[in-house]
Amino acid sequence: MHFSKKSLTEDGFTGFRPLDELDPMRIPQGPGVFVILRRGDFEPVFLSKSTAGTFKKKDPSLKREALEAEWVGDASVLYIGKASAGSQGNRGLRKQIQEFLDYGRGRPTVVWDARLIWQLRDAMDLTIAWKELPPSELNAAEAAYHASFVAAHGRLPYANLVQARPRK
Template structure:
């Protein structure tokens, strides 16, 4: 990821206490784990409600979505159709992970991992439309993983 211009590489736990190291620009971000991580799924994660919907899914669905031997768990975007910046969008995501009622439904499977605070987030500011960059990144991932999206990406 570093060779592709990504920066940060900070744990979720660290970002929850100090999010202001994230740039206030549009871009894309990625949630990473160690390449060999064996997940422990939680029946009830730390994710908050959005529109009063329960963010948790069954363990079987999490197991079905898990992909071994990859460090990329989720690819997200900030901007490109909204005024969101990496800072504002990731603050929303982190607050959702702390159980707050926040509008960040995407990537919610992350919060059903027992070690979610240890996962790493990196980001890349871009002048290109972040949605286009996100779509290309997901398409590349799918091409390398038999048509499967990253674990917590529920749409292309």
């Protein structure tokens, strides 16, 4: 997979909304995988302090050198994540993405994984897309997307710090 808007669309991703224009009520409630993408002309400007909230009283900010080291210059996808249904069945894409946005606005939350997104000056100009999946396929799909991205780019997307592995 090339991880372009075209290839993601062909693979079943929908949405493709800028974060600053996203209406959470238009996001499906079911489980699935989501991606954060940048436009072709997006140039990273790293903030010295993240706009994200704290998690367990930890500052999500990284040093500029660490952010630059994580940047994948030839990739449009900056993050690949998943949204499970949760143990009570009340989570899913809408709730996970809303928490991701709230986290970027400085609210404390449990969304620690994609924190590098919120150290980009123009993070709200990024685009989000999603793909609904049955719960039984979710972990394998996330792991497969990560592996495919690594195969294409030699490393994980910018804001993915841990590679997903399929669970048995």
